[in-house]
Every structure is written in structure tokens, then in C-alpha cells.
Amino acid sequence: MSIKKVTQHPSQNEALIFERSQAGRIGYRLPKLDVVETNIDELLPAELRRDDDLDGVPEVSEVDVVRHFTRISTWNYSIDLGMYPLGSCTMKYNSRLNEKVARIAGFANLHPLAPEEESQGALELIYELQQDLAEITGLPGVSLQPAAGAQGEMTGVMLIRAFLDRRDGDASKDRRVMLIPDSAHGTNPASAALAGFSVKTIRSTAEGLTDMEHLKQVCDEGGVAGLMLTNPNTVGIFETNIKEICATIHASGGLVYMDGANMNALVGIARPGDMGVDVIHLNLHKTFSTPHGGGGPGCGPCLCTSALEPFLPVPRVIKAETPVGSVFSESSSSQSHFRLDFDRPESIGRVKAFYGNFGMMIRALSYIYTHGADGLKEATEAAVLNARYLSHLLQDDFDKPYAADPMHEVVFSHKKQSRKGVHTLDIAKRLIDYGFHPMTIYFPLVVEGAMLIEPTESVGRQDLDAFVEAMKDIDKEAQENPQLVIDAPHSTRIGRLDEASAARKPVLRWKPDQEVSAITA
Amino acid sequence: MSNIPENLRYSKDHEWVLVEGENASIGITDYAQHALGDVVYVDMPRVGDKFGTHEAFGSVESVKAVSEVFTPIAGEVTEVNDSLNDTPEKVNSDPYGDAWFIKIKMDKPGEADKMLTGEEYEEYLAANA
Numbered sequence: 001m002s003i004k005k006v007t008q009h010p011s012q013n014e015a016l017i018f019e020r021s022q023a024g025r026i027g028y029r030l031p032k033l034d035v036v037e038t039n040i041d042e043l044l045p046a047e048l049r050r051d052d053d054l055d056g057v058p059e060v061s062e063v064d065v066v067r068h069f070t071r072i073s074t075w076n077y078s079i080d081l082g083m084y085p086l087g088s089c090t091m092k093y094n095s096r097l098n099e100k101v102a103r104i105a106g107f108a109n110l111h112p113l114a115p116e117e118e119s120q121g122a123l124e125l126i127y128e129l130q131q132d133l134a135e136i137t138g139l140p141g142v143s144l145q146p147a148a149g150a151q152g153e154m155t156g157v158m159l160i161r162a163f164l165d166r167r168d169g170d171a172s173k174d175r176r177v178m179l180i181p182d183s184a185h186g187t188n189p190a191s192a193a194l195a196g197f198s199v200k201t202i203r204s205t206a207e208g209l210t211d212m213e214h215l216k217q218v219c220d221e222g223g224v225a226g227l228m229l230t231n232p233n234t235v236g237i238f239e240t241n242i243k244e245i246c247a248t249i250h251a252s253g254g255l256v257y258m259d260g261a262n263m264n265a266l267v268g269i270a271r272p273g274d275m276g277v278d279v280i281h282l283n284l285h286k287t288f289s290t291p292h293g294g295g296g297p298g299c300g301p302c303l304c305t306s307a308l309e310p311f312l313p314v315p316r317v318i319k320a321e322t323p324v325g326s327v328f329s330e331s332s333s334s335q336s337h338f339r340l341d342f343d344r345p346e347s348i349g350r351v352k353a354f355y356g357n358f359g360m361m362i363r364a365l366s367y368i369y370t371h372g373a374d375g376l377k378e379a380t381e382a383a384v385l386n387a388r389y390l391s392h393l394l395q396d397d398f399d400k401p402y403a404a405d406p407m408h409e410v411v412f413s414h415k416k417q418s419r420k421g422v423h424t425l426d427i428a429k430r431l432i433d434y435g436f437h438p439m440t441i442y443f444p445l446v447v448e449g450a451m452l453i454e455p456t457e458s459v460g461r462q463d464l465d466a467f468v469e470a471m472k473d474i475d476k477e478a479q480e481n482p483q484l485v486i487d488a489p490h491s492t493r494i495g496r497l498d499e500a501s502a503a504r505k506p507v508l509r510w511k512p513d514q515e516v517s518a519i520t521a
Numbered sequence: 522m523s524n525i526p527e528n529l530r531y532s533k534d535h536e537w538v539l540v541e542g543e544n545a546s547i548g549i550t551d552y553a554q555h556a557l558g559d560v561v562y563v564d565m566p567r568v569g570d571k572f573g574t575h576e577a578f579g580s581v582e583s584v585k586a587v588s589e590v591f592t593p594i595a596g597e598v599t600e601v602n603d604s605l606n607d608t609p610e611k612v613n614s615d616p617y618g619d620a621w622f623i624k625i626k627m628d629k630p631g632e633a634d635k636m637l638t639g640e641e642y643e644e645y646l647a648a649n650a
Binding site for chain 2: 503
């Protein structure tokens with residue numbers, strides 16, 4: 001079967017920069033020495049100098065380096081290139097306006113140690129974003145310090161621990177069980193363990209919801225510190241019993257933490273604080289359109305009820321009743337209202353240097369201001385509508401393990417294709433040939449051969465239809481010519497990688513005496 | 522269909538137990554290795570560690586996911602299969618033989634009798650998998 005649409009084309013593979021090395025080639029020429037030449041031994045003792053010959057360091061010119069990395073950069077798939085339906089990751093478009101605002105000199109060049117009175121604009125921006133996120137979640141306590149979702153989650157669980165320790169005193173040590181549904185994000189048990197809790201898994205029902213009977217039974221056993229719940233959960237279904245779930249946990253003396261990874265299904269429609277949730281983290285790099293991954297900085301704000309607020313990380317950014325004094329100018333002091341408050345004796349302390357990743361806060365506030373309250377609600381509606389559109393159009397071709405209408409993401413399994421020997425990994429690899437980034441695969445673990453698809457609101461109807469067409473074609477290929485799918489991808493420079501060997505016997509760096517064939521074989 | 526030897530006992534979490542006197546070997550079933558896919562790492566307990574019934578004693582990492590492995594019966598670890606550190610692929614190729622995970626001295630000899638027989642495990646798989 002021929003491929004109808006391909007957004008990337010194959011071309012020659014690129015040699016490693018080490019292999020491009022030409023002995024003696026250099027990218028610079030030093031100017032003539034304008035001081036008296038001195039013997040190196042007089043400047044640096046021999047024992048402090050490295051004596052190897054830098055064997056293997058590539059000898060290349062500037063243009064060699066630029067072209068090599070520019071060529072490689074064109075291999076990347078990114079949200080600027082096409083649909084990126086990675087479930088639970090909310091790969092939405094990062095608007096150029098956000099970038100423009102983040103580059104305003106007053107923000108971009110501000111030193112993190114500048115005094116309060118000279119950082120009023122930045123502090124006001126942080127304060128405004130805190131207020132907006134508090135409004136969106138219905139939780140008044142906010143810290144923007146955590147640098148990523150997992151750190152925001154860790155902060156949230158530490159707040160629960162600090163709260164229980166203060167409330168229960170010594171008896172807190174008997175309350176060390178954190179409940180986590182079997183569909184949870186993998187970071188949840190790790191955060192709970194780091195905060196000194198042990199984990200008990202709560203089962204899901206056949207409908208994909210938290211098993212209330214099991215939850216109540218485990219709560220009756222006692223010792224429950226809290227519950228870590230994702231809502232909508234990782235199979236994309238809204239936990240309709242959320243109020244009862246929260247009430248059950250509260251009745252047993254525990255607190256409810258909500259993983260905000262899936263907030264893109266709720267913004268402007270429903271607020272975790274109103275559902276009875278005590279603490280939540282958000283991912284600005286998911287829901288609020290700041291750049292995602294790629295090693296760049298993230299931002300995982302932690303939000304909580306006023307009961308937990310005293311424990312939030314310091315410094316807090318607050319709006320002062322009276323202006324802050326200025327050592328430089330009498331006049332500017334009249335507008336200085338925003339302060340860094342370190343005087344929080346019950347705080348769990350800092351979780352990140354300075355005030356977190358400020359650049360992400362600028363972009364997130366830009367996103368919020370761009371949309372406004374109505375726009376944010378519309379974005380949520382479009383995100384859910386897009387996922388339901390895919391769900392509806394693909395449910396005859398792919399096994400859909402849960403009947404409920406999904407929220408912002410939908411999970412399928414490979415059940416209808418695996419009979420022909422075509423598995424989730426093969427379908428994902430074949431999708432690359434059609435020019436799409438694959439969906440999230442083999443997560444959540446509760447669905448065998450899971451394919452978790454989250455289109456986000458950034459995708460228009462044409463792209464959704466093209467994706468549906470690609471998926472239907474792949475299903476057809478799986479039924480009629482399974483080997484084509486099993487051997488995919490065919491259009492990339494390098495075909496199917498041996499992921500098992502890569503994990504079992506990783507080659508982590510190039511070595512001078514290493515044959516290229518030994519690495520790629 | 523999965524390979525299910527008759528001389529072993531099975532758990533619903535897809536572990537197998539081979540009882541020898543008051544000792545028992547524990548591993549994961551052919552069905553489990555197949556469902557996991559290529560195993561790339563096995564995390565093991567230490568000799569002397571004690572586990573109750575149905576406690577996580579280690580984990581198996583495949584290219585798809587990390588899954589916990591549970592003790593179907595209680596006991597103290599007497600031996601750990603260190604060879605799986607270097608050759609985790611044995612879990613795929615020989616789940617009932619070379620790729621045993623741990624050996625334990627059972628707390629309650631006879632506890633394994635409550636586990637599924639090969640026939641019952643096969644029925645369980647047919648009904649649930």
C-alpha cells in the first residue's frame with residue numbers, strides 16, 4: 001500500500017562529527033602574540049597540565065560544525081512540524097507571542113539577585129500568574145518554584161507529610177500509607193517513597209474508574225496518609241466519583257493530592273479545589289503552552305488549600321500592604337508592592353534555586369492573557385472535542401478498552417492487530433512513515449498494548465482527518481500485509497532500532513578505536 | 522499458547538514457585554515474559570531479606586515497562602540469581618529454568634499448596650488474558 005502523505009523524506013545518513021575529523025583542520029587562527037613569550041613551565045606546573053594527546057577530539061572547521069549540526073537539527077520532529085499526539089504530555093502549540101514576550105529585555109536580562117525594589121515587574125508577573133492559577137484550580141496557596149511536574153508532585157507530597165506531622169505529632173508515624181490507583185503516572189509512587197510513605201495500589205474497575213469498594217476497604221485498614229489521583233485519569237476518563245473519593249480519604253484522616261498532568265481537560269470548566277482536592281501540581285509546559293522537554297526548563301507549580309499553605313516552599317511572592325523601601329530612589333518606592341517573603345517558619349524550605357524557571361512563568365502568563373477566561377474554556381472544549389472525534393472515528397478499527405467518552409485523550413489497544421502479529425510498537429513505528437509523531441505507547445500499564453492519543457486543541461480538522469486516515473491505513477496494512485508494519489519505519493534514515501540491545505548493552509559514547517559498524521550493527 | 526509446566530505452582534500475578542523441601546524457587550511465567558517483551562533489567566533483593574506473602578521483592582524492566590514482582594509465599598531470601606544482571610534476556614528465553622529470580626526458605630511450608638496448579642493457571646489465563 002502506498003503512503004499518501006509524508007512530511008519528511010529520507011536522505012543520506014550523517015556521519016558522526018568524530019568521523020568528519022581531518023587531521024590538522026582547525027576552526028580558528030590565533031593572532032600574533034602581543035606579550036613576551038614565556039615558557040609554559042613557568043606559568044603552569046607540569047603536574048597540573050594534562051599530558052594526553054586529546055586523541056579522538058574532532059578536528060573540524062567552523063563551517064563543518066555548523067553544517068553537521070544544522071543537518072542533524074532538520075531530523076527532529078517537533079510541534080512546529082506537525083501533530084504530536086503524545087498522550088498525557090499535552091504537546092500543544094507554543095505560540096510565537098509567548099517567545100516574544102519572554103525576550104523583553106527587562107525580563108530576559110533581569111539578574112536573579114537584583115533587589116526586590118528593582119524587580120517589581122518580575123515579581124508582579126509571578127504574583128499575577130499565582131493569582132490566575134489559584135483561580136483556575138480553586139486552590140489559594142501557590143508556589144511556582146518547582147522546575148517540573150515530578151518536582152511539583154514531590155513538593156505536594158512533602159506538604160502532606162509536613163501537614164500530618166504537625167497535626168498528628170508523634171502519631172503521624174502510624175500514617176504512612178499513600179494510596180495510588182493502578183493507572184497512575186509512574187512518578188507518583190516515586191514521589192511518595194521519597195517523602196517517606198509506602199504505597200498501596202488501588203484497583204481500577206472495568207469501566208476505567210477507581211474501584212470505590214477497594215478504596216473504602218483499604219481506608220478501613222487505617223494508616224492512610226493520602227491518595228494520589230490523576231483526574232481525568234490516565235485512560236482519559238473523568239473520575240465521576242471524585243467528590244466521594246475525596247470524602248472517603250478525608251473521613252479516614254488523609255489528604256488528596258491530584259496529579260495535574262491532565263488539567264488540559266479541565267481548565268475553565270472544573271476546579272480541583274471544588275472537587276475536594278487538597279493539593280495539586282500543574283505543568284506549565286503542558287497545559288499552559290510553555291516549551292516542552294528537549295532538556296529545556298519546565299515549571300511544575302504546586303497549589304494547595306489554605307490549610308497546607310504554611311508549608312509551601314520559600315520564598316513566597318506576596319503583595320505587601322505597604323510599599324517596599326528603595327535605597328536608590330524615593331519616587332520608585334511608591335509603586336513597590338511585591339515582596340519575597342522568607343518568614344514562613346513551617347515551610348518545607350526551598351525546592352529550587354532562586355524562584356524557579358522564571359522564563360516559563362512569562363510564557364504561561366502570556367498564554368493566559370492571550371486567551372482570557374473565555375478563550376481558556378474554549379481551548380479545553382476543543383481539546384476534548386478533538387480527542388472524542390478521534391475516539392469516534394477510530395473505535396471500529398482499533399480496540400477501545402473503555403466504553404466511556406474520553407476527555408482530552410483516548411486509549412486504544414493493539415488487540416485487533418496483534419492477531420496478525422502486529423503490536424503497538426509496530427503501529428507506532430509505522431506512524432512515523434506517515435509523517436506523524438507516534439502516540440504514547442505501553443502506558444497506562446493497565447491496558448495491554450496501550451496506545452494513548454492526545455491531539456490537543458492545537459490540531460485542526462484536516463490534521464485530525466489525516467491522522468485518522470493514517471491509522472486506518474495502518475490497520476489495513478496490518479490485516480493484509482503485516483510484515484510491512486512489523487518492519488517499519490521504512491522512510492527514515494535508520495530503520496527499526498534494536499531497543500532491547502540498546503537497553504541491555506548500551507554504547508554511551510564514541511571511542512577512537514570503535515568501528516562505526518560495531519555501533520550501528 | 523503459553524508453556525505451563527505441571528510441576529510448578531502459580532500466582533495470579535504470573536509468578537511461579539518450585540517447592541523443594543522447605544525451600545522454594547520463584548520466577549515469572551512464560552506468559553509474563555511474553556507480555557513484558559524483551560527484558561532488559563531485573564532488580565533483585567539481597568540474601569537475608571524477608572518478605573511476607575504478596576510483597577514486592579523486585580522488579581523487571583522491559584523495553585515497554587517496569588513491573589514489580591511479588592512473593593506469592595512468605596520467606597527469607599537464601600539465594601539470588603545474579604546471572605540475570607548480565608543476561609536479563611534469559612528471562613525471555615528460559616523463564617522456568619536458568620531465569621529463576623530468587624530462592625527462599627519458606628516461613629510456612631505448605632503455603633504454596635494454596636497457589637494455582639498448572640491446570641488452574643491455564644484456566645485463569647484463558648478467562649482473563
